[in-house]
Amino acid sequence: MERIPKRQRHQQLSRLLEENPFLTDRELTRQLKVSIQTIRLDRLELAIPELRERLKLMAERSYDSVRSLPLHEVIGDILDLQLDKSGISLFEISDEHVFSRSGIARGHHVFAQANSLAVAVINDEIALTASADIRFIRPARLGEKCIAKAYVRASGEQKGKAKVEVFTYVGEEMVFQGNFIIYRSAGESKT
Amino acid sequence: MERIPKRQRHQQLSRLLEENPFLTDRELTRQLKVSIQTIRLDRLELAIPELRERLKLMAERSYDSVRSLPLHEVIGDILDLQLDKSGISLFEISDEHVFSRSGIARGHHVFAQANSLAVAVINDEIALTASADIRFIRPARLGEKCIAKAYVRASGEQKGKAKVEVFTYVGEEMVFQGNFIIYRSAGESKT
DNA sequence: CTTCTTTTGGCACCAGGTATTAAAGGCTAT
DNA sequence: ATAGCCTTTAATACCTGGTGCCAAAAGAAG
Structure with a gap:
């Protein structure tokens, strides 16, 4: 007893x-x-x-x-970055990112990862998102690790606008895809 | 001394x-x-x-x-909400939202306000962003108050998809515009 | 009954304080 | 210089929420 x-x-x-x-x-x-x-x-x-x-x-x-x-500067951890070419970041969905009812990530967090990466991959003093066309292919859920891959399609060093495509995966599955147009301050810092 | x-x-x-x-x-x-x-x-x-x-x-x-x-559920303060019709929210750009270099808001925060509002305005158990087409018309800056206005264009209570248009203003100036397609659980709980 | 685990109890001690009283040092005004 | 005042230092008792250690009591198990 x-x-x-x-x-x-x-x-x-x-x-x-x-x-x-x-x-x-x-x-x-x-x-x-x-x-x-x-x-x-x-x-x-x-x-x-x-x-x-x-x-x-x-x-x-x-x-x-x-x-x-201040680490909040970029959403997700940058795993790989080739300026003006491509980048990869990791973002884990935790409690504060999901609807408590369903455990599904709020879209703007998934977007934030992609957007951060798209901006980070542009090799310029100032880079700003001008527009984007995005698709949430399937919901991301609590605990899932999202891998975002960004590819610069047209760096537009003269034009002042770059085109970046981002795909976000959970394992093999694509959860998000976006086409970003990024303003850049017209070809400067070459690291 | x-x-x-x-x-x-x-x-x-x-x-x-x-x-x-x-x-x-x-x-x-x-x-x-x-x-x-x-x-x-x-x-x-x-x-x-x-x-x-x-x-x-x-x-x-x-x-x-x-x-x-849990207050974090929605980015920005909802000022007005007419379910399945329209909504207005206020979001003030503060230090943690901007690039420290330039004082310009990171795009995903402006997006988050619009996305939150687009989801909130849909009168359903579960509402998720399916896709979006967005434009950052001019940068939002530190200290500026962003007013987002959302209008439901097609509530699609049968189809399971609603169309929501969001415009974000600082004063008279439009800073952001987005077209959102929102999944809705079509009257019942659907994952 | 003996043995083992679990639970209590008691006591000394510690950090980082509060509260109080007292003494010493310094500065100023008369 | 002498008294009055503020500031600083000192000394002491006490408090909370513990740790560490030892011993005794209470069950349960062989």
């Missing part, structure tokens, strides 16, 4: 702290009806740090997520 | 903690070369809470910002 409760209690404890990480051990004793020592042994076994450590970790996370906001 | 330093020290202390809120009083002692009691009097005067309180506040902030992330 005391064998099973331990694992159950561990689950309850984990759940409680997931719901509200601000609970002290003392408050947990009230909820779980065991002594404070038991709570502490449990945390030890489950490798759950003490309240103050939890708060510190949360504070640190939010602190450097603010600091790393 | 001890009159001015107090205010200076207060400024330095504020600055240090702004740069790094994770400093203990003891560490501040080392940086400011005064006793720990002075640091504590200073914090008292400046109404700066102790380290642990600071961490807790940061953790709480990040915690309920996570909780309020």
